Amino acid sequence: MQFKDIEGQRVLINHLTEIIDSGRVSHAQMFLGPTASGSLALAIAYAQYLNCSNRQHYPEGSELRADSCGECPNCRRYRQLIHPDLHLVFPNTTTTTVKSDSVSSDSFQEEFRAFLNNYHQCGTEDQWYEWLNVANKQGVIRERDAANIVKTLALKSYEGGYKVLIIWLAERMNLSAANELLKTLEEPSAGTLLLLVAENRDRMLSTILSRVQTVVVPNTVSGFSAEKKAAFAQMFVSWMRLLFKLNMQTLSAWVDQTHALGREQQKQFLQYSQEAIRACFLKTAAGITLPGELEFGDEKFDNFFPAMVTPRNVEQMNEAMTNAIYAIERNAYAKITFMQLSFTMSKLIKNR
Ligand SMILES: [Zn+2]
Structure with missing residues (x-):
């Protein structure tokens, strides 16, 4: 190599x-x-x-x-x-x-x-x-x-x-x-x-x-194919939108969909989300946009979401993602993991 x-x-x-x-x-x-x-x-x-x-x-x-x-x-x-x-x-x-x-x-x-x-x-x-x-x-x-x-x-x-x-x-x-x-x-x-x-x-x-x-070795999604990144971006956008309103019915439908992905895909999606959060923070905190990152393919979302990640919540968000990845790796029940993570993220966004 x-x-x-x-x-x-x-x-x-x-x-x-x-x-x-x-x-x-x-x-x-x-x-x-x-x-x-x-x-x-x-x-x-x-x-x-x-x-x-x-x-x-x-x-x-x-x-x-x-x-x-x-x-x-x-x-x-x-x-x-x-x-x-x-x-x-x-x-x-x-x-x-x-x-x-x-x-x-x-x-x-x-x-x-x-x-x-x-x-x-x-x-x-x-x-x-x-x-x-x-x-x-x-x-x-x-x-x-x-x-x-x-x-x-x-x-x-x-x-x-x-x-x-x-x-x-x-x-x-x-x-x-x-x-x-x-x-x-x-x-x-x-x-x-x-x-x-x-x-x-x-x-x-x-x-x-x-x-x-x-x-x-920094977590990187650069190894993912363009198709996979686009799919994960879409999932991330709809997930974060759901967390604003926290409508239990739609959230639980999203969790069901995510559950059906299988362990490896769930882990990769979480890695993607973790990196997306980091990229959002770099944009709001330092005005840095890394090439190839933060391409959610949704202009409205691109404009408002990065501001939700602030010095007050970025570390806790990162930790919540790491814990979820760890749980998925250890065969935790994915529905519960994603539901808990959703509540945590929703709270952190509110307390930005
Ligand atoms: Zn040589």
Whole structure:
């Protein structure tokens, strides 16, 4: 994965390549953000840039200040995710073909590479379980995986460069896996890089959090297709209009519609809404309109709604959205989640 192939995130990418160029790479980092925003793709591109033997630097004013070359032997093997010094660990579970008690990330390396290719390294946790055909199960990163991580990091790198271990959805580590990993975080061996990719900070042990440097990957809807954005914009506009009047009948019809979307779409809609709120706030508070954002396709709404998001309510709105996303992720009953969120948002709009 090269940085140029990642949508958006230009500010963050330029920051990351600057750190690598200056040689200040921290041995344990956590890329924190929704997988659909490219947190894993960024971690892989970061590792590839670090190991590239012919880093490219672009003239000042370019969108990206630097990128990996994509052609050297390291880049070529990174592109196929088969570099001997790149190790991937992820939530796993028994399947119809892998039944034994010895299940670990190693049981699914090929499936995981195929999954990453299929979703351009931006697939979600749900999509991964669908890919494995275990949609009703939740994967775990077990002690066995952690023991393999410790062992792998203790060995010398094959190619003399950085040995990289990426843990996708690190919040799925169970307690014994997390404890096992702590030892490695305390005494890292030279030339190793441990990249945790996580969506939810609250689910990580504080002892782990205190030992990793966090890279916040901003929530972005730039990965959504234009059709999806337009559909979400329409939903958002009708939702916010409903909240003004708070007519129970129409609100409950809207909640029913949203309930029928399914978990992944609900989560994405909430991510969209969270970003829309942020964009509204930037517009009212600072007069900044980011390109491509705040295109609700409804002129009347565009003119009046952003003023509803103020310094008094923006943080609470953001928190309410985050909590709702978390609830949906944990299989909460969507009708109740969206109904509660609607009441909260309605109150916050009133108290602007
Ligand atoms: Zn290269």
